[in-house]
Amino acid sequence: MSTLAAMPPKSAPQHGDALKAYCQISAILSVLIVALILSTLILQSGPVLSLKNSGMFSTHWNPDAGQYGMMPMVFGSVFVMIIAAIVAFPIGLMTAIYISETRSSKLRRFIKSVLELLTGIPSIVYGLIGVAYLNIWVAEAFDLQSGRIILTAGILLGIMILPTFLTLTEDAISTVPARFRENAKALGLYRHEIFKLTILPQAKSGIAGAGLLAIGRALGETMAVMLVIGSLDRLPSPLFNPLSSGQTITSKLGREVGESAFGSAHFSALVFMSLILVSITIVLTIISQYFLSRKNTYV
Amino acid sequence: MFKNYSLGALTLCLTACTAPEAVNISGSSTVLPAISLAADTFTSETGTSVIVNAGGSGSGFNQLAEGQTDIGMMSRDITISEFEKFPDIEFKSIAIGRDAVVPTISSEVYEAGVTALSLSQIADIYAGRVDNWSSFGGPDRAIFAIDKEASRGTRQIFMGVVMGSPKAAAPGADLVTGSNNEEQTALTQSDSAIGMLSFAWLNKDVRGLSVIMPDGQTIEPSLENIKNGSFPFVRDLTLVTRETIEPAAQDFVDYLLGPKGQMAVETSGYIKVSE
Numbered sequence: 001m002s003t004l005a006a007m008p009p010k011s012a013p014q015h016g017d018a019l020k021a022y023c024q025i026s027a028i029l030s031v032l033i034v035a036l037i038l039s040t041l042i043l044q045s046g047p048v049l050s051l052k053n054s055g056m057f058s059t060h061w062n063p064d065a066g067q068y069g070m071m072p073m074v075f076g077s078v079f080v081m082i083i084a085a086i087v088a089f090p091i092g093l094m095t096a097i098y099i100s101e102t103r104s105s106k107l108r109r110f111i112k113s114v115l116e117l118l119t120g121i122p123s124i125v126y127g128l129i130g131v132a133y134l135n136i137w138v139a140e141a142f143d144l145q146s147g148r149i150i151l152t153a154g155i156l157l158g159i160m161i162l163p164t165f166l167t168l169t170e171d172a173i174s175t176v177p178a179r180f181r182e183n184a185k186a187l188g189l190y191r192h193e194i195f196k197l198t199i200l201p202q203a204k205s206g207i208a209g210a211g212l213l214a215i216g217r218a219l220g221e222t223m224a225v226m227l228v229i230g231s232l233d234r235l236p237s238p239l240f241n242p243l244s245s246g247q248t249i250t251s252k253l254g255r256e257v258g259e260s261a262f263g264s265a266h267f268s269a270l271v272f273m274s275l276i277l278v279s280i281t282i283v284l285t286i287i288s289q290y291f292l293s294r295k296n297t298y299v
Numbered sequence: 300m301f302k303n304y305s306l307g308a309l310t311l312c313l314t315a316c317t318a319p320e321a322v323n324i325s326g327s328s329t330v331l332p333a334i335s336l337a338a339d340t341f342t343s344e345t346g347t348s349v350i351v352n353a354g355g356s357g358s359g360f361n362q363l364a365e366g367q368t369d370i371g372m373m374s375r376d377i378t379i380s381e382f383e384k385f386p387d388i389e390f391k392s393i394a395i396g397r398d399a400v401v402p403t404i405s406s407e408v409y410e411a412g413v414t415a416l417s418l419s420q421i422a423d424i425y426a427g428r429v430d431n432w433s434s435f436g437g438p439d440r441a442i443f444a445i446d447k448e449a450s451r452g453t454r455q456i457f458m459g460v461v462m463g464s465p466k467a468a469a470p471g472a473d474l475v476t477g478s479n480n481e482e483q484t485a486l487t488q489s490d491s492a493i494g495m496l497s498f499a500w501l502n503k504d505v506r507g508l509s510v511i512m513p514d515g516q517t518i519e520p521s522l523e524n525i526k527n528g529s530f531p532f533v534r535d536l537t538l539v540t541r542e543t544i545e546p547a548a549q550d551f552v553d554y555l556l557g558p559k560g561q562m563a564v565e566t567s568g569y570i571k572v573s574e
Contacts, residue, residue, distance in 0.1 A: 064380070064449070064466045136488060145443040146489055148474055231448075231475035245474055255477060259357035259450035261384045262365065 041275040047268035054269070061233040061252075063266040070273055072233045076150065076246040077219060077277065080229070083154025083242060084218040088162045089211060096169040101195060112170060118163040127224035130156045135228050142243055148230040151242040156228055157218045165214035168292075172206025173199060209291030216284040219250075219277060226251035249273045320547040325352040326359015326372030327452050328478035329398060329497040330536045334372060334555070337563035341554050347547050353478055357381075357450025363539055364388055369548035371539040374398065374452030374497070375465070389542035394572050395555045396564035399498045400456045400532040401507040401520040407490040413437040415509035415517050418531070422461050424493060427471030432491060445485055445494035446472035453479065456534050457495040498525060499568030526570055536569060 048054055048068060058069035099108045134156060135147030142151075176199050184194040230245025233252070237244065253270055260267040324334060331353050338349035354362070356373040363371035364385040377390060402421055404413060413435050423429040424444050433439045446469045447454035455465035462469070476482040479500045486494050487504045494505075498520060501507045507520035510531055524530040538552055554560045561571045 062449075062466075062468065131484065139488075145441060145491060146474055146485070148485070227481075230473075232472065233475075255448055255475075256450075258354050259361055259448075261361055264384065 038278070041271055041278060044263075044268055045272040045275050047263070047265050048272050049268075051265055054265070056269075056272075059233075059235050063260070063269070066265070068265070068269040069233075070249075070269070070276075072235050073247050073249045073252045073273060074276060075235055075239075076229070077248040077250070079150055079236075079240075079242070079246065080154050080157060080225065080248055081215055081218045083151060084157035084161055085211070085215055087155055087158025088165050088214060092162050092165040092169055092214075093207070096166050096173055097195065100170050100173040101191070101199075108170075108174075112167060115163045115166055123160065123221055124223045126156055126160055127227040130224055130228040144243060146230070146245075148228055148245055149243050150229060150236065150246040153225045153229040153246075153248070154242065156224050157221055160221060160224065161214040161218050164217055165210050168210030168213065169203075169207050172203040172210060175206070176202040205291045205294045209288040212284045212288035212291065216281045216288070219281055219284070222250040222254045226254045231255060249277045320347045320545070322347060322349045322370065322545070322548045322551050323368040324349065324370045324372060324538075324551075325354050325362050325368050326539075327356045327374040327536070328353040328480060329374040329453055329499075330372035330395075330538075332499065333396060333536070333564045333567040333569055334538075336567055337555055337560045338551075340559055340563070341551055345550070347550070349551060355448065355450055355477065356452035356455075360539060363541065364390075369540065369545055370552065373537050373539055374534060375455045376537075377539065378465075391540050391542060391544075392537045393540070393552055393556070394535040394537050395560070396536040396572050397525065397570040398534055398536050399520060399525040399530050400453050400495050400534065401498050401501060402457070402461075402510065402532075403486055403494050403496045403501065403505050403507055405486055405489050405492045406504050406506050408432055408437050408440075408493075409506040409508075411438045413508075414506075415511050417511035418461055418513070420511075421493075423471075425458075425462060425469040425471045430471070438491075440491040442471075443474070443489050443492040444469070444472045445474045445476060445482060445492055447482060447495065448475060448477050451477065452534070453495055453497055456532055460531050522570065535572075536564075 048056070051066070051068075054066065054068045056068055056070050058067065059071050060067045060069040061072070099111050130152060135152050137147070138149065138152045138155070139145070139147035180198045180202060181194060184198045189197065225248050229248060229251055231247055231251060232245040233247050234245075236242070236246055253274060257267075257270055260270055324338075331351060335351045338351055342348055356371075356375050359368075359371035359373055360377060360381055362368045364381075373392070377392065382390070402416065411432075413432060416435060420429070420435060424442055425446070429435075430442050431439065432442055447457075449455075449466060458467045458469070459465040474485060476485050476494075479497050482494050482496060483500050483502075483505055486492050486496070493508075496505060496507075498507070501520070509517050509519045511517050512531070518524055518530055520530055525533055538555070540548065540552065544552075555564075556572070561573065565571055
């Protein structure tokens, strides 16, 4: 950059071209990387898909016997994601309303920047806190033998996605133009009525986008979940019992990818599970982009 | 000025990246303490850096076979299916010490009177046939059975003896852990757990069970019983290399078999290979 700035201004157009080419190459590269990852996932999924009796939709995972039942992992991922959403969304929404509607902008910036710091904390740190404290608290609260259960993973993930959800939601609320607020005030509405009747409808799609983006993050999280979920390849019984141990796609990958030989059916089964995960995340991201970019056309 | 700095930084980076003769090792978390101890003294004596990572025996073998490391640490034998995965490579196993897998229980249960179990009683727990400590004269608490990842050496030795097959399913398990470290934490945090640990990882919070043999004899998990082989879960700690080995890695293997390396094995709580 410094050499660029030191150049005489007359050669600027040339640099403009170079810069343009550089930007184009970068853009193409990043698209290529995504394409490469996706095609690798699809190609490497081949062996397990062509395998007869792989029992993919069963609940038995035993690579040595050629059984690759993925249902416990897929179910675990979705279940943990739902719990995380239940934990994070109400708190996130309430906090966002509080800091955007009632606080001074100085305090608001402070609270927001502290929360954004939370997104920078590596997930393994959350995992260690989960192992050291959260899992013991949960075990005591529900009088369980062990707190390494689906609920613990869900709560931990809820805490992890809270900042993402909160800042985006807060952005959605505070970017509603001031004139709506002023007009509503002029009509003599109370503060809660202003929020409920004019601000919330405006911010709705932004909040939905924030939620989907946060859920996407919850799905992809590995280390923290792996340490607290218990890693049992079993469906909970009864099915929606959050107090039993489980397994998510990511925790399964984290635990087993090192021992599976590249190109084997075992490896391929793991890759296929990541393909499922990536597909869900891509769909979530696309929908959230749609919500986040949608302009408010009504009112 | 800026150019000089960046050039200097680049050179520094390149030298660091291409540092000569680093020995890469990964695998069993059971073997790891002895190896990293020996690696410290080896590095300070020879200047060759040694990079040691955990990951489990299965992962140690794979990384070696795929050429990512020079030496794999294993706390079990290489399985036939592992050999079959890499038919073109010749592997060499070198025993560097001896260890035992010990059925381990939470200290609370141990102190309440459960100090010995027979192999079939342990099998009952992992098969899910018995789920309360009172069946074995312990407190009236549900048994929290801890299993390990299928590829782990400790698990394969343990299940091989208890259930008759290293890869036997354990429907009675309530939790699956990875390394000795993780398993030890889970055992410590529970007051009613049973699990499996390498001998060197026992302490006052996680107690080793004596094993009642089919002939009625009770065998304690002591150094003595591991040395003479009467404890049923004794195993070799091995290093695995490819047939063609880097000279630096060979030096390190020789060092481990020498007096200083064997001392590290003993300090870590294992038994020297010579005994």
